[in-house]
Amino acid sequence: MAHKITLIPGDGIGHEVVKAVVRILEATGVKFEWESFAAGAEAYEKYKEYIPKELVESIERTRVGLKGPVTTPVGGGFASINVALRQKFELYANFRPIKNLPHIPTRYPDVDLIIVRENTESLYSGLEHEVVPGVVESLKIITEKASTRIAKFAFKYARENQRKKIHAIHKANIMKLSDGLFLRCCRNVAKDYPEITYGEHIVDNTCMQLVMNPYQYDTLVMENLYGDIISDLCAAFVGGLGLVPSANLGDHCAIFEAVHGSAPDIAGKDIANPTAVLRSSLLMLRHLGENEAADKIRTALYNVYSHREKLTRDVGGSAGTSEFADSVIAEMQK
Ligand code: NAI
Numbered sequence: 237m238a239h240k241i242t243l244i245p246g247d248g249i250g251h252e253v254v255k256a257v258v259r260i261l262e263a264t265g266v267k268f269e270w271e272s273f274a275a276g277a278e279a280y281e282k283y284k285e286y287i288p289k290e291l292v293e294s295i296e297r298t299r300v301g302l303k304g305p306v307t308t309p310v311g312g313g314f315a316s317i318n319v320a321l322r323q324k325f326e327l328y329a330n331f332r333p334i335k336n337l338p339h340i341p342t343r344y345p346d347v348d349l350i351i352v353r354e355n356t357e358s359l360y361s362g363l364e365h366e367v368v369p370g371v372v373e374s375l376k377i378i379t380e381k382a383s384t385r386i387a388k389f390a391f392k393y394a395r396e397n398q399r400k401k402i403h404a405i406h407k408a409n410i411m412k413l414s415d416g417l418f419l420r421c422c423r424n425v426a427k428d429y430p431e432i433t434y435g436e437h438i439v440d441n442t443c444m445q446l447v448m449n450p451y452q453y454d455t456l457v458m459e460n461l462y463g464d465i466i467s468d469l470c471a472a473f474v475g476g477l478g479l480v481p482s483a484n485l486g487d488h489c490a491i492f493e494a495v496h497g498s499a500p501d502i503a504g505k506d507i508a509n510p511t512a513v514l515r516s517s518l519l520m521l522r523h524l525g526e527n528e529a530a531d532k533i534r535t536a537l538y539n540v541y542s543h544r545e546k547l548t549r550d551v552g553g554s555a556g557t558s559e560f561a562d563s564v565i566a567e568m569q570k
Contacts, residue, residue, distance in 0.1 A: 246306045391428070
């Protein structure tokens with residue numbers, strides 16, 4: 237039976253990288269039925285809606301999405317489609333594994349970090365208003381419910397995957413009430429997991445500690461904004477944003493997408509690296525129980541990186557997006 241998947245190619249480099257990944261997924265022999273929809277500015281042109289009703293209904297039906305990046309206008313315009321989808325479907329856990337690929341030289345070999353980012357609240361609540369001209373208020377929402385839920389997710393993941401340590405990342409020295417509540421929830425959940433070492437670090441210090449020695453950390457749990465920033469920082473450990481996957485997970489649905497954005501600086505040139513979306517699709521395959529296909533792609537991907545002949549520019553090669561996908565497919569068929 238075919239897996240029904242809602243496909244959101246996105247914009248910018250989205251079309252290119254998602255198309256490459258769909259070709260690789262289809263070459264595994266697993267059957268997919270794609271329900272494809274535009275989102276954001278492209279959707280507005282077609283449907284006069286940034287998130288078309290049909291897209292929402294499709295995710296409600298399929299419960300699984302594979303998504304490319306969607307551009308969000310800066311300093312005005314429509315609100316982030318990415319944030320809206322996470323909130324709409326209560327995809328409260330943003331799971332971001334940071335692991336090196338073979339033969340990509342970086343300053344930090346053998347990094348193995350898990351970032352667990354709360355995905356539905358904090359400063360992403362979108363509650364902003366101008367109090368008087370020249371004064372704007374932006375509300376950071378932290379709730380006991382969402383903080384406990386993300387802490388439970390992180391600890392459960394750690395227990396099930398033999399991870400040893402969790403750090404909650406915060407700024408509770410300044411945001412005493414909001415980040416203080418987040419920490420209290422993490423501490424309460426930690427009590428049920430005595431085998432996991434629990435620590436707390438302030439977010440600015442964490443940035444420095446990560447750059448000095450990322451190996452001191454194992455699993456990091458944090459609210460939305462810190463998770464956004466720290467993920468990009470950690471992407472640099474393993475070769476950049478072209479490589480890092482993520483899963484937006486809720487109790488009923490899941491949407492898999494790269495950590496990176498729509499990269500307008502390289503869009504339409506067939507030079508973007510599809511590895512981040514491909515690795516996100518491996519998380520999707522495992523979510524669907526298609527472990528054999530996931531292993532097959534992962535082996536092929538590692539072989540392509542080991543041969544170093546068909547890599548994209550961001551990791552020192554000169555191959556195009558589609559050429560890279562061709563070589564992953566050729567490896568799978570060997
Ligand atoms: P970005 O992640 O799109 O790009 C940052 C840098 O990384 C750029 O130099 C870009 O060329 C490079 N890069 C990103 N992905 C790459 C890939 N696959 N291969 C090679 N190089 C890659 O971040 P930026 O420029 O800050 O954001 C652009 C737009 O994307 C904004 O509108 C932003 O809101 C949106 N965005 C969307 C996300 C999503 O859909 N989940 C996530 C992050 C940003």
